[in-house]
Amino acid sequence: MTHHITVGVDGSPESRAAAHWAAREAVLRQVPLRLVHAVDWPLDPVFPGLGRQDVDRWADHALTGTVRELHEHHPHLEISTRCLTARPAAALAAEAADAALLVLGSRGTGGLVGFLVGSVAMSTVVATDTPVVLVRLADDPEDLEDPEDPDRPSTGARAEVVVGVDIHEACDRVLAFAFEEAARRDRPLRAVHGWKLPAAYTYVPFLDPDDERDIARSVTRMVEDVLLPWRHKFPDVSVSHDVRRGSAGEHLVRASQGAGLLVVGRHVRRSPLGAHLGSTAHAVLHHAAAPVAVIAHG
Structure with a gap:
């Protein structure tokens, strides 16, 4: 039986919106939340000159920063983190195997870009039998539950x-x-x-x-x-x-x-x-x- 929700996190506004949505869903279901950051190493030639320590530092910042944000809104929510070195679609599909739900971020302008780009996002959706929720940023601040928080879903x-x-x-x-x-x-x-x-x-x-x-x-x-x-x-x-x-x-x-x-x-x-x-x-x-x-x- 599955007892947690998994969300992909990379520090972008799209993934932060997904994390907030996933946290609220975890509270509704009364289950823990798992934050997953996946990076395909090495990054060259996309990010020339970026070292492994820089990547690890960024991953830690993305995860700890998101945990801190979520605990401000949900202080009693149990949150764990995982940082993986693997192709994102494959890593997230594997992480979804024992989850009740996988949550990903996407842009509000159409198309699946943000945490995962285009075909990679599609690959993640079709690679798992676990329900997948894609969350986008708000297009209109008046749609937000909290207008002061631009990272809330629409x-x-x-x-x-x-x-x-x-x-x-x-x-x-x-x-x-x-x-x-x-x-x-x-x-x-x-x-x-x-x-x-x-x-x-x-x-x-x-x-x-x-x-x-x-x-x-x-x-x-x-x-x-x-x-x-x-x-x-x-x-x-x-x-x-x-x-x-x-x-x-x-x-x-x-x-x-x-x-x-x-x-x-x-x-x-x-x-x-x-x-x-x-x-x-x-x-x-x-x-x-x-x-x-x-x-x-x-």
């Missing part, structure tokens, strides 16, 4: 939880995570599903509005059926659903505005080129305005 634990629902494949891990987070935060849950017309309609010159309404009602019933057992399991969670025609990724990105957490799934599938994200998760990670939890399933 949305807080008081906002609703949004989850993407797949009616075509089992997504129990995704829904379990989303309902547990909503219950833990005492916040409502909004389930979002985007549907498209069956392929046969591609050849139809025009669509009867009644047919579209029938399809929409059918899809809505399927979403309700998927949610029903979870409503029974979490009777105190207020649940709504938003079923719309169109791209699921686009609807989830819109729903992320003002959300406290956006939860999406990714299929655990391997191709000859390695693991990869689906189109919905990919769109959400690059454009969502809220912290995004990626849950491996299937």
